[in-house]
């Protein structure tokens with residue numbers, strides 16, 4: 001990828017060293033397992049065991065989950081990945097499962113530490129002449145297991161960090177999902193500070209939805225990542241919409257991972273089911289249904305990343321978003337690395353996302369320019 005305009009990656013994760021230390025200190029999901037000689041494993045990389053289905057007791061720990069090498073925590077490796085793929089700016093976010101598992105007492109301090117580390121790393125990168133024109137920014141993380149007042153205080157503090165351009169968040173909210181009325185205080189703080197929320201899945205669907213753990217295990221991460229992740233996002237956003245979150249907080253701004261899961265494809269069906277639902281006041285029932293149309297929400301409250309690996313998905317995202325201006329390029333680095341030793345070559349995962357954009361806009365350089373960088377610069381206010 002060699003473009004004559006800035007290419008910005010807004011879906012690019014890291015586990016900063018402090019977070020690697022935190023996961024390595026744990027022995028239950030989420031955790032990092034360091035193989036020992038006793039494991040007799042051909043691969044000595046630590047294992048990232050973060051999904052419930054990763055911790056399969058029928059497998060030795062040294063082969064559970066995924067290998068986690070230094071690409072997950074090294075800023076140098078992030079920069080060499082960016083150079084290899086012609087990316088001029090990355091907006092880094094902590095990878096799943098963020099701080100969801102922390103006890104309420106340690107959550108705020110841990111979030112502050114990680115957010116400060118990200119701010120410092122981005123500032124150092126952007127001030128240094130060693131990295132040419134490569135720029136780094138970050139999405140902060142929130143202490144969602146802490147009391148709401150601590151979450152709100154961190155949202156406000158993040159606005160004072162020059163390189164933090166929004167927050168990343170999973171779908172569980174305070175533990176009961178994103179339609180929990182107790183989140184209203186948090187949504188008000190996000191809206192009043194104009195903080196963009198990058199919504200990302202982690203929990204997927206229960207194994208039973210796929211036929212049980214044995215069925216899931218037969219294809220490793222395929223079912224949880226290809227289907228579980230996008231459906232988790234779909235359900236979370238549908239629940240927010242149905243519970244009136246976007247009616248009560250019309251200024252909220254969300255960026256949905258993986259092109260919104262299946263929301264773009266299913267939005268018409270959601271709209272139709274709402275229009276036919278007798279429970280809702282508008283149709284003679286007793287419950288307040290959503291007051292705004294889902295299309296209005298998609299066109300004013302939601303941005304979609306372009307991490308969908310194929311033209312049909314990207315086209316659905318574009319149709320649902322209503323405009324090229326609401327679709328933003330990402331890579332998902334360091335997930336989906338090449339499986340062999342060709343780490344130094346271009347990554348299939350990145351090339352297929354880029355190929356979907358090229359294939360959708362073979363003759364529209366302006367659209368590509370917006371999706372690959374212009375939209376991120378405008379929406380996040382990046383100085384690059």
Ligand code: 5CU
Pocket residue numbers: 013050095096225229332335
């Ligand atoms: O597809 C993805 O975004 C990911 C991710 O972020 N984290 C993960 O564990 N697997 C895939």
